[in-house]
Amino acid sequence: xxxxxxxxxxxxxxxxxxxxxxxxxxxxxxxxxxxxxxxxxxxxxxxxxxxxxxxxxxxxxxxxxxxxxxxxxxxxxxxxxxxxxxxxxxxxxxxxxxxxxxxxxxxxxxxxxxxxxxxxxxxxxxxxxxxxxxxxxxxxxxxxxxxxxxxxxxxxxxxxxxxxxxxxxxxxxxxxxxxxxxxxxxxxxxxxxxxxxxxxxxxxxxxxxxxxxxxxxxxxxxxxxxxxxxxxxxxxxxxxxxxxxxxxxxxxxxxxxxxxxx
Amino acid sequence: xxxxxxxxxxxxxxxxxxxxxxxxxxxxxxxxxxxxxxxxxxxxxxxxxxxxxxxxxxxxxxxxxxxxxxxxxxxxxxxxxxxxxxxxxxxxxxxxxxxxxxxxxxxxxxxxxxxxxxxxxxxxxxxxxxxxxxxxxxxxxxxxxxxx
Numbered sequence: 001x002x003x004x005x006x007x008x009x010x011x012x013x014x015x016x017x018x019x020x021x022x023x024x025x026x027x028x029x030x031x032x033x034x035x036x037x038x039x040x041x042x043x044x045x046x047x048x049x050x051x052x053x054x055x056x057x058x059x060x061x062x063x064x065x066x067x068x069x070x071x072x073x074x075x076x077x078x079x080x081x082x083x084x085x086x087x088x089x090x091x092x093x094x095x096x097x098x099x100x101x102x103x104x105x106x107x108x109x110x111x112x113x114x115x116x117x118x119x120x121x122x123x124x125x126x127x128x129x130x131x132x133x134x135x136x137x138x139x140x141x142x143x144x145x146x147x148x149x150x151x152x153x154x155x156x157x158x159x160x161x162x163x164x165x166x167x168x169x170x171x172x173x174x175x176x177x178x179x180x181x182x183x184x185x186x187x188x189x190x191x192x193x194x195x196x197x198x199x200x201x202x203x204x205x206x207x208x209x210x211x212x213x214x215x216x217x218x219x220x221x222x223x224x225x226x227x228x229x230x231x232x233x234x235x236x237x238x239x240x241x242x243x244x245x246x247x248x249x250x251x252x253x254x255x256x257x258x259x260x261x262x
Numbered sequence: 263x264x265x266x267x268x269x270x271x272x273x274x275x276x277x278x279x280x281x282x283x284x285x286x287x288x289x290x291x292x293x294x295x296x297x298x299x300x301x302x303x304x305x306x307x308x309x310x311x312x313x314x315x316x317x318x319x320x321x322x323x324x325x326x327x328x329x330x331x332x333x334x335x336x337x338x339x340x341x342x343x344x345x346x347x348x349x350x351x352x353x354x355x356x357x358x359x360x361x362x363x364x365x366x367x368x369x370x371x372x373x374x375x376x377x378x379x380x381x382x383x384x385x386x387x388x389x390x391x392x393x394x395x396x397x398x399x400x401x402x403x404x405x406x407x408x409x410x
């Protein structure tokens with residue numbers, strides 16, 4: 001499949017990218033969602049700005065605020081980062097469940113988060129972690145949005161059209177964590193996925209992807225009533241009722257696995 | 263795909279009914295709707311631009327109101343065709359009084375989506391349709407706020 005013709009420019013710096021996005025260009029990160037949609041002609045942006053050549057935006061470092069993950073860190077880099085594996089293993093574990101190794105080598109955390117696919121893996125972990133997402137624009141500089149406020153609806157985030165995701169800040173973990181996922185074998189997308197952070201007392205938080213239009217946050221892991229949502233997703237792979245049941249099964253598995261690590 | 267739900271509007275039933283028959287209101291509330299032009303009695307030609315993240319496409323179609331029984335119920339028929347696919351939906355809306363200046367709208371219908379978007383976007387059709395219905399009612403509440 002061949003996309004519609006479009007203008008292409010590679011951003012030379014993050015500031016350059018912000019300028020081009022403010023002028024209406026569609027940002028391209030790893031291209032794992034945008035390129036297939038362009039090839040299928042579901043998306044036909046007139047101008048694309050490639051973020052892939054911006055140097056240094058794939059950092060992963062730690063300070064007092066937590067662990068900072070640059071938007072261009074690939075899923076593979078998140079999966080294999082020694083810092084994250086030690087300090088925030090839930091994010092690494094979740095990244096390891098995304099697609100296949102080719103996708104994890106190309107796709108970026110910033111791109112995935114900005115795309116906000118209702119079946120993407122990261123949103124479950126990010127709401128469970130109460131992560132913060134830093135977005136930036138030429139117009140308004142930087143601002144920080146809590147993950148639970150960031151994911152607004154299917155494919156819709158709190159970022160304005162001229163804003164780019166700059167980094168994700170996750171806390172240094174103090175609880176036991178696990179991500180458990182029922183995946184759709186062809187695409188690797190989650191039918192449901194549950195990220196759990198559980199203390200030794202069995203209490204903790206869950207983030208659930210695939211069940212609703214946006215990730216579902218459960219702040220008390222002993223109460224799974226929110227998984228009985230009447231708004232559960234439905235498609236040819238899994239009907240609403242099946243998703244609801246699987247969400248409960250995978251929630252229990254994630255809680256048990258997380259508690260065992262607490 | 264079946265859709266069903268309820269929504270409470272802070273309007274009297276007559277007012278809510280009138281608002282939902284008013285093309286000037288509908289054009290503001292239907293997500294991406296750019297214009298509605300009357301082509302007959304309660305029949306309109308529609309131009310719509312869908313922009314959802316990276317997915318974008320223009321649709322042309324029609325909106326028709328049928329089986330009108332004011333102020334209780336009517337049928338809304340929406341059809342659209344564009345380069346990325348087509349959609350066809352029919353919904354029965356029922357309005358019941360839920361107290362003073364409050365109306366409960368119960369809707370039930372069937373939406374069919376075909377073409378490229380259905381072939382490759384299956385995974386997202388259901389969530390997208392629900393989101394568009396949510397947006398429609400949210401906007402309806404906003405637009406009709408001054409009509410009370």
